Amino acid sequence: MATQVDPGPSGPSDEIRAGQAAGGRLLTARGLRTRATLVGAAKLVFAETPFADTRIADITARAGVANGTFYTYFDSKEAIFREVAADVLDTMLRAPRRDPQVGERDPIRDIEHASRAYFQVVVDNAVVARSIEQLVPADLAVATERRSTVVGAIKRADRWIRALQAHGICDDIDPWTTAIALQTMTIRVAYDHLLPHAGEAEADVDAMAQTVSRIWARTVGLEKVATAATTATTAATTEAM
Numbered sequence: 001m002a003t004q005v006d007p008g009p010s011g012p013s014d015e016i017r018a019g020q021a022a023g024g025r026l027l028t029a030r031g032l033r034t035r036a037t038l039v040g041a042a043k044l045v046f047a048e049t050p051f052a053d054t055r056i057a058d059i060t061a062r063a064g065v066a067n068g069t070f071y072t073y074f075d076s077k078e079a080i081f082r083e084v085a086a087d088v089l090d091t092m093l094r095a096p097r098r099d100p101q102v103g104e105r106d107p108i109r110d111i112e113h114a115s116r117a118y119f120q121v122v123v124d125n126a127v128v129a130r131s132i133e134q135l136v137p138a139d140l141a142v143a144t145e146r147r148s149t150v151v152g153a154i155k156r157a158d159r160w161i162r163a164l165q166a167h168g169i170c171d172d173i174d175p176w177t178t179a180i181a182l183q184t185m186t187i188r189v190a191y192d193h194l195l196p197h198a199g200e201a202e203a204d205v206d207a208m209a210q211t212v213s214r215i216w217a218r219t220v221g222l223e224k225v226a227t228a229a230t231t232a233t234t235a236a237t238t239e240a241m
Contacts, residue, residue, distance in 0.1 A: 035073045037063045042080045043087070051081055051131035082141050085132050088125045089149040095121045108222055112213035115186065119205045122190040130195060150187065154179045161220055170221040182216055 041063035045054055056077050060067050074080045095117040098110045122129050136143045157179035165171050189212055193203050217223050 031073070034065065034069065038065065038070060038073055039080065039083055043084050046081060046084050046128050046131065047125065048127060050127060051077075051135060078135075078139060078141075081131070081135070082139070082145070084128060085135075085142050086145050088121075088128045089132070089145055091125070092118060092121050093149045093152050108213060108217045111216050111222075112209050115212045115216075116205060116209035118186065119190050119194055119209055123194055123205060126195050129191065133191060150183065153187075154183045157183055164220055164222075170219075173220070178219065182219060185215065186212055 038059065042059045045058050045062055049058065054077065056070050057067055059077075059080065060070050070080075095114065097114040097117070132142060132146060136146055154176075158175045161170065161173070161175040161178055165175065189208055194205065194208060214223075
């Protein structure tokens with residue numbers, strides 16, 4: 001069985017980080033509000049403008065504070081972007097995996113819903129997603145956060161496959177390496193085909209979700225499961241995607 005890769009130590013928790021100014025000192029209630037205003041402004045600015053083209057002045061102007069105020073709370077543009085990136089990556093990881101509007105469970109439909117939800121988060125955060133990919137080679141903190149998100153998704157898929165195997169499905173595949181392959185495919189579809197380059201038409205999220213879900217379902221043997229047996233696998237699919 002393949003060994004799972006530990007994503008490594010993470011940085012400070014969001015709760016601790018959000019309560020600190022540049023240099024690590026704790027903030028007053030007023031300072032916390034100002035810092036939150038800067039982060040909120042940064043989310044709006046980075047959602048519109050790539051990281052490389054964004055200036056600190058753009059963020060402070062949106063926040064309604066002086067440029068010097070920024071450095072009370074953040075050492076650099078990179079520092080505040082890391083928080084924005086972490087929030088977007090967490091949203092990607094926590095995209096809904098089942099349709100809350102549908103009571104009757106269908107494992108293949110749940111995979112498609114999970115795929116569509118993840119793809120839509122990527123599309124909705126297209127500018128930040130591209131900035132993350134551009135910064136990964138040069139910024140260890142962003143790279144670590146992204147890697148942690150990817151490994152978290154792989155671990156979830158690994159648990160899902162093991163649950164299916166406990167129900168007698170797909171015993172002939174290795175859960176961990178299969179989870180790596182399926183998640184990598186899904187991520188690359190999102191980044192390479194759902195974020196259009198200049199001059200390209202936008203890809204169809206629904207069509208991509210349908211195709212990706214069929215590949216997942218076929219790989220783990222769900223399409224071979226008889227209708228009567230599908231109900232027995234429903235509990236196993238709650239961890240899907």
